[in-house]
Amino acid sequence: MRVVPSVLESVTVHAEGALCTRAFVLSPEQGHLPDKVRIDGLPLALRTGSLRARVVEGPAGLLVRDLRPAFDVKLPSESDLPSEQHALEAAEAALSDVHGRLERVRMELESLQRLTPTFPPTRKGQPPREAPLSAMLSLAGFVDGELAALHAQRLDLERQQRDAASEVELRRRRVQELSSALSGDRARLFRAALLTLSGPLPATGAARLVLEYAVAGARWVPTYDLRLPRTLEEGTLRMRAAVLQRTGEDWTGVRLSVSTADLERRAEVPELKSLRIGRSQPPPPRSGWREPAPGLDELFAGYDALRSQEPPSPAKAQPVPQQAPRYEPQEVDESESDDSDGIAEAASYGGPPGRAPRPMA
Known part of the structure; x- marks a missing residue:
């Protein structure tokens, strides 16, 4: 497949978006034109459904059979990243060395500041000892000299630590800037178009x-400029267009x-009216309701006649609800009822309230 360079010729900017036109030339190889062509370098904001291609000049029979979108990846040359990385590592090593020496000086200062003369305890019954003034003065002189030297060394190391930290920060910023540029340049993604022509x-x-x-990512905004003379008799109105675009393409020239x-x-596709031979007649008005077709009542006449000939189905007998049993009071002799009531009432005192029990003979 031959990769053909293209040139952006014209751009029509709309209210939202733009329509770009690219032109490319196919030169014959060995007396024939290729049947497959690839166009690289298209912007990533390209809408795949808007790709169109046509032949402007060429031999008879040259047509565009197929057009498909694709992706194009470009890998530029490597930058000088190792030297910057080595410089950063050297600056970090120098910072670590200075920091270690400064910590040792601070530890020596703390040790010297804790260096004071001590006296052995006096035993009971012994006279107090004389103070070793010469030893104390020599110790104080030694501590003062060492502290002065260590303080000067600490100040020098603190200055070196600040300079080393600034160098490390500078190297890190350069490496970050170089890495961000490499991340954009090392693998740049574009769109491409694959054309299939009628050939070779x-x-x-x-x-x-x-x-x-x-x-x-492109639009334009109109601006108006009205110029009037002092007499206000006539004026000139000019319209300008401010074009904004971030499509990833260079529109220079x-x-x-x-x-x-x-x-x-x-x-929407227009609806064409049918052409008929005859006298011209006005088109029938369209309406949402139409009258029913003639003979609609006779449409179901056979079904109604068949339903009328069928014998009526017997009605199902409904079950008669059963009556609840009725309880009637039985007639009992008064003497028997009195005796039985007396016996029942005399036999139990925990039953329902009743008459007083009879005395037993």
């Missing part, structure tokens, strides 16, 4: 094709045009 065709001259595509139309407008 014999040709003696070059063919010129055009590729169109829409991109997002490209023919620009602006449009107020919507780039993503939707269009």
